Amino acid sequence: MMANEQHEQKYAKFLDGLSVYMEALSNPTKRPRRSGAELDAVRQWKNQPASIDPTNWSTVANDNHQSQDNAVEEDAYRGEVVREIVPDGNAISDESIIVRSMEGVEFRAVPMADSSKKKGEHPTFLHPVSGNVEFGSAVDGEGMAHRVVTRLGKLRFSDGTQTEVATVRDSNGEIVDKQLPMRVGAMLGTRERIRGDKGSRCADGPPNQVWCNWLGNPVRAQPLKSGKRRQGRSISAAESAAELAAAIENTNNMPVVKKCPTGLPWKPERISEMFLAGKKEKTGKGGAVAWTDLAMGIDSPAAWKKIRAELLDSDKEVLDAAMTAGSYSDIGAVVGASRKVGKRALKAANDNLAAAIEKFVA
Structure with missing residues (x-):
């Protein structure tokens, strides 16, 4: 009798376990694979930048076979960049003025090494030797000092110890000014500015008309006129609300509230500044900041x-x-x-x- 009861209890437990197992098979749940998330540092190890070994060899980019169609397409979206040099506080961008700023410098023609032309004439480049020129010393990565040019007339060049202010992004994605070192031979006191973004002006109409047409001619915000400054002590929010309620109670005819039409909340110089994603740049990219630029x-x-x-x-x-x-x-x-x-x-x-x-x- 006892054996039969034990057998029935074991059989009942078996049926309960079988029902739970069959229910789990009917409703399968996928386990998330968390092993990859635990090895994020290994992925960063794989994507680390390659180190640059110092060498005395220099190569020129192989851009001799650049496609003319691609160059024209990129130039259609590129803003016109104006490069200026500020040798003495006054910006100059004319090449003739740049040449005149090097007056008094004596050059010597030095032939360029070309293994394909062992005999005959070689192309030459001008090397400053004397006159209105200054030389300095620069130390390379191996601790060896080299003679470098630091000034040609009014033009100044870096010997590797100078710094200039540049606009960069910090680790938080904020745009800040930072002192960056200038490489050896870099011209000092130069700057670049964009004369105008392609697409921000309409060639057949006034500025911003192309953007006004794209947005359906919205009403642009007008600047608010500044009134007289209120003198006296500052009042709290409760006091201000009480004064407003008293003024409304004492006013018989309330003025008509003017409802402004739907328009732009800001009046920038160019409407395109409010719609960065709609701006056209080179290679057809939008003007909005990519998330990769903000990633740490x-x-x-x-x-x-x-x-x-x-x-x-x-x-x-x-x-x-x-x-x-x-x-x-x-x-x-x-x-x-x-x-x-x-x-x-x-x-x-x-x-x-x-x-x-x-x-x-x-």
Whole structure:
């Protein structure tokens, strides 16, 4: 009798478990894969910028076969850029004035090395030797000093120690002014300004007419006239509300409220400044700031150099092996262990890399 009761209890538990299992099969739920989210630092290790090794070789961009159609298409959206030089406080943009600013400088024609022309005439370039010219010294990455030109007439050039103010974005995406070092040979005191954006003016009508037509000729906001300043003490919001209620109660005929038509809330110089996404630029891109410009990334090779120095050699070996590994077993083979040990080693290296990134990029 006892055996039958135990058998029935076991069979009832089996049926309950079977019903739960069948219900789970009828309503499957996908588990989220969280292993990739836990290795964000490894992805940043893969996308780190390549370091530039110092060398005395220099190459010119191979742009001799640039498509003429692409050049014309990009120029149709490009704003007209005016480059000016400010040698003595006065901006100059005429090439003849730039040439005259180098009066008194004596040059010497130096032939350019060309392996394809071992014999015969070689193209030459002008090298300043004396006159109204100044020379300085610049130290390269290996600690060797080189003679460089720092002034040609009224034009001044950098020896690698000068800085100039430039507009950049900080880590929070804000636009700030920052002192940036000028490279050796860079001309000092220059600036660029855009004379006008293509598409912001209409060639067949007044300025902004093309934007007014695109928006359906909206009513533009008018500037408010500033009134007289109120003298006396400042009153609170409750006192102001009480005065307004008393004034409304004592007024027999309330003035008619004028409802303004729908229009633009701001009156800029160009209507196109209010619709950045509708502006045309080169390659057909919009004028709105891309999200990639505001993303906080580590693009500086100097920052990555500090991060690599913070890591252990074993962590760097594991991270480098993860770039080409096909499974955790390949990573485990690097550390001389099994698949499980390789997985733990990769997670440990990822945590150490994340801590180093947080330390130097805060």
